[in-house]
Amino acid sequence: MVAARAQQSSGDYYEGLSRKIGFSQMIAPHGLEITYDKTVHVIFPAPVRYVDLGSTNLIAGKADGAENVIRVKAAKKHFRQETNMSVITEDGNFYTFNVKYADEPLLLNVEMCDFIHDGETVNQPNNAMEIYLQDLDNESPRLVRLIMKSVYKQDKRKIRHIGSKRFGVQFLLKGLYAHNDLLYFHTQVKNRTNVPFDVDFVTYKIIDKKVVKRTAMQEQVIYPLRAFNYVTRINGQSSGCTVFALPKFTIPDDKKLVVEMCEKQGGRHQSFEVDNDDLMLAETINELKVR
Secondary structure, eight states: OHHHHHHOOOSSGGGGTSOOOOGGGOOOOEEEEEOSSSOEEEEOSSOEEEEEESSTTEEEEEOTTOTTEEEEEESSTTOOSOEEEEEEETTSEEEEEEEEEOSSOSOSEEEOGGGOOOSOGGGOOTTOEEOOOGGGTTOOHHHHHHHHHHHHHHOOOOOOSOEEEETTEEEEEEEEEEETTEEEEEEEEEEOSSSOEEEEEEEEEEEESSOOTTSOOOEEEEOOSEEESOOOEEOTTEEEEEEEEEEOOOOOTTEEEEEEEEETTSSOOEEEEEOHHHHHTOEEOOHHHHO
16 A cells, blocks of 8 residues: 555656746747638747747748748638747747637737837846847847947947948948957948949858969858848948848968948949958957947
8 A cells, every 4th residue: 555655646747846837937928819711910020030830720931022020820710729829030039929710810910019129138028038049159149139239339440441442432341340159240331422322232252362364263152140230222422331240250371351242233343351360350349348
C-alpha cells in the first residue's frame, strides 16, 4: 500500500516541483475575429519575419508586395474552437493573438499602432517581447535601431576624406562606427542641382585594388542588414542622411571597399572607396549613451 502511494502522481508537472508561470511573465494576446468570405489584414510597424498558426482552420501569409502586412482568413466556415496566431517582426518584437470565427468581423483592417514606439524601454508595450534575430548575429534588434537612431540624430561628420562629387551631387561617408559584430556606416547625399536625385540602389563591394585587363574582377558583395532613414529621393538643393548596419568584415591589403549609389533612370552615379586602415579606425559605440 505504501509503495502504491509512493508511485501515485500528484497530477502536477514533475511531481509538483515545477514553478507555475505567473501573470507577470505572460504576454497578453489580442483578440482577432476572422471569417471565410472576407480577408482580415493586420499591419505591423516592422517587416514580418515569422508567422505561426495554431490550427489548420486559419490561412495566413504576407500580403503581396508588403513585408509588414499579414492577411488572415478562415480555411473553413463556422469553425467553433478558438485558436491562436503568433508573429515575430524584424525589430525583434513578438505578437500573439487569440483568433475566433465571426460571420461579420468587427475589424477587417487592424493597425498595430499601439506597438509603434521609439525603442525606449519605458515605451515598450506589455504584450511585445524582444526576439534576437540570427541575421543580426544575435544582437538585440532594439539596440541596433537605437544605435542607428543615435548616430543619425547626432549627425556628426567624423570623416572628412571619403566621398565623391559628380554632376552636382555629393555622396559622403560622414562616420564609421563599430559595436559587437556590426559596423555602422553614416552616409549623406547632397544634391546641389535643381533636378531631384532618385536612388535606385546602394551596394557595398570588396574588389581588387588593381584589376588586370581581360580577367574577371573578383567581387564580394556585403549586404546591409538594416538601414535607418533610407533615403530614396533627394530633391533639388537638399540633402539626406542614412545609417546602414552591416555585418563585421575586414578588407585585405590588396582589396578595397567600394560603396556605390546608382541613380534610377539616370547617369549621376556616385561611389567612394574605403580601405582597411579606415575601417580599423571605426569609432566604438558607447552602449550606455544610446540606451
